[in-house]
Amino acid sequence: MSALTFTLKLKPDQRVDMSPLVCHKLDGMQAAEIAALTLQNGKRKIRVDELFDIAGSDAQNIVIKNSFGKLDFIGKELDGGRITVEGDAGAYLGLGMKSGEIEVSGDVGIYAACEMKKGFLTINGNAGDFLGAALPGNKMGMKGGTVLVKGNVGERAGDHMRRGNILIEGNAGDYCGSRMTAGTIAVMGQTGKYLGFAMRRGTLLLWNQPQASARFNDCGAHTLAFLPILFASFKKFNSKFADGSAAFNRVQRYAGDMSEMGRGEVLVKIG
Amino acid sequence: MIINGVTIDATFAEAFPMKATRAIITAQNEKWAMISAQAMTGFATSVIACGCEAGIERVLDPSETPDGRPGVSIMIFAMGGKGLAKQLETRAGQCVLTSPTSALFAGIDGGTRIALGKNLRYFGDGFQVAKLIDGKRYWRIPVMDGEFLAEATTGQVDAVGGGNFLVLAESQPQALAACEAAIEEMRKIPNVIMPFPGGVVRSGSKVGSKYAALGASTNDAFCPTLKGMTKTDLSPEIESVMEIVIDGLTKEDIDKAMRVGIQAVCDLGATNGIKRISAGNYGGKLGPFHFHLQEIMA
Numbered sequence: 097m098s099a100l101t102f103t104l105k106l107k108p109d110q111r112v113d114m115s116p117l118v119c120h121k122l123d124g125m126q127a128a129e130i131a132a133l134t135l136q137n138g139k140r141k142i143r144v145d146e147l148f149d150i151a152g153s154d155a156q157n158i159v160i161k162n163s164f165g166k167l168d169f170i171g172k173e174l175d176g177g178r179i180t181v182e183g184d185a186g187a188y189l190g191l192g193m194k195s196g197e198i199e200v201s202g203d204v205g206i207y208a209a210c211e212m213k214k215g216f217l218t219i220n221g222n223a224g225d226f227l228g229a230a231l232p233g234n235k236m237g238m239k240g241g242t243v244l245v246k247g248n249v250g251e252r253a254g255d256h257m258r259r260g261n262i263l264i265e266g267n268a269g270d271y272c273g274s275r276m277t278a279g280t281i282a283v284m285g286q287t288g289k290y291l292g293f294a295m296r297r298g299t300l301l302l303w304n305q306p307q308a309s310a311r312f313n314d315c316g317a318h319t320l321a322f323l324p325i326l327f328a329s330f331k332k333f334n335s336k337f338a339d340g341s342a343a344f345n346r347v348q349r350y351a352g353d354m355s356e357m358g359r360g361e362v363l364v365k366i367g
Numbered sequence: 368m369i370i371n372g373v374t375i376d377a378t379f380a381e382a383f384p385m386k387a388t389r390a391i392i393t394a395q396n397e398k399w400a401m402i403s404a405q406a407m408t409g410f411a412t413s414v415i416a417c418g419c420e421a422g423i424e425r426v427l428d429p430s431e432t433p434d435g436r437p438g439v440s441i442m443i444f445a446m447g448g449k450g451l452a453k454q455l456e457t458r459a460g461q462c463v464l465t466s467p468t469s470a471l472f473a474g475i476d477g478g479t480r481i482a483l484g485k486n487l488r489y490f491g492d493g494f495q496v497a498k499l500i501d502g503k504r505y506w507r508i509p510v511m512d513g514e515f516l517a518e519a520t521t522g523q524v525d526a527v528g529g530g531n532f533l534v535l536a537e538s539q540p541q542a543l544a545a546c547e548a549a550i551e552e553m554r555k556i557p558n559v560i561m562p563f564p565g566g567v568v569r570s571g572s573k574v575g576s577k578y579a580a581l582g583a584s585t586n587d588a589f590c591p592t593l594k595g596m597t598k599t600d601l602s603p604e605i606e607s608v609m610e611i612v613i614d615g616l617t618k619e620d621i622d623k624a625m626r627v628g629i630q631a632v633c634d635l636g637a638t639n640g641i642k643r644i645s646a647g648n649y650g651g652k653l654g655p656f657h658f659h660l661q662e663i664m665a
Contacts, residue, residue: 240499259499280498297496321470321516322498322507324435329501361496 100155102148104162110138111186112147115169119177119196122155165205171198174215190217193241209243211236212260217243225250225269228262238279244335254281257298265336273300276360284336295353295360302364312352317366319346368661372637373644375660380531381648382656385444386451387526387616389424389474390483392463393438397426403466404439407458411443412563415583419445419454420528420614422560433472440474442560444528444614451523452481460487467512475522484517527656530613530621533571533589533645534632539607541640546609548635549628559615559624571610574649605642618656626663
């Protein structure tokens, strides 16, 4: 059975809500039924076959070709299966994702992995602001699973994050880990201003020294036993994080945000 | 049955269902992992008075441990799950948490989950940190030498306790040498422990006593100094009897351990003073697991 493939025929001016096209919703549907589904496109609704050429039948393996940055809500609440996006993706990629895998070859918009619960999300390009964050007004962001970003991420990555891993090979924007409740964000590149702003608990694992902050207190240099186990868990990924040379267990530990609960930590690689 | 001049009695060892768990202790080096493991499995020879039976299963290579450091695998057996959980927690708290550079991990992934570091975390007084890695929860507890890392839970499984055999020899040194040879071979078998000191027990017991307060007393039928004053099971040339008790995860594990142990004893043979191999049982009425010596050695 070949992958259920949606090839974008035209790039609409208005944004498209792609949330109906997820594995668990399409499972068992005939091609004609899928073609007749409607997607919200700006103010109007548009049939799937008006927008996409449809091929293949395996709803557990969906491929979206010629994707671009106005296709929002791809993989919303995905509950098993795999979605491959060839090109860019819009906002809210993998919103509330429950399980399964999503891989995007290009860049993604804001709120990717927002309130994600479980599963694995790979972004081969850059991610916008609020990666793994909570929706505005909500208190809990990402609650589990792993997000791997091979490029850079915008501001407020992991805002209100509760559990899970965000792995960033590139740089992170300002307010990375803001209001974080728990979980781990690892950044191989540089981080911006206000790192861990109002962070309560959780770990920010950095390869480079962040900008100094009065809200974090230096706890000294340490060899931490959990780091080899954490890095071993990254070995299954197709990523720089899986490379043995990327692993370390000697870190400078900073505790904060001291203006908040102060149980969070920033661990910076030594040497 | 006679092997190398050693008579294998037509009898059987009688064993009982128990609950078991395994934990992995790692440390900066094997020396300190072993110190911690020895402390954790200390005073755990018999459930009669220790609350559990525990022992070191084997030394682990760094490539076999979760954190890549030298480690030791230990196993604890108890009559019930509640007692096992209590023993595990108190021993982990007093013997591993306290031991320099140590870390503690689950040794059984399946089974019923019981607390390993789950409750020890409160020692962290609010500074403890949880990390969920690949579906396993770890607790990082701040201690004076750095951080104590403990996996939250380990597995509890059904197991078998009380497999045994007796070595009957012409002298005490010969009985001990035979038991040492047996233990050396039996320690190579996975999933078993021999909980008594050095793996050997010289005070085998029978059920009951002339004293009402005692449930067990010396096995006078196998005490060589009582040959002339009790209903003895010993022939005149037997001067010393020692026992090896085995707890294992399955009956098959104990079978294997008994086979290699008895074989090691028989390899020394009659020329080294070993005359008989026997086993302890209660007539087959108390324990559902029977280990027939001659079947094992067939």
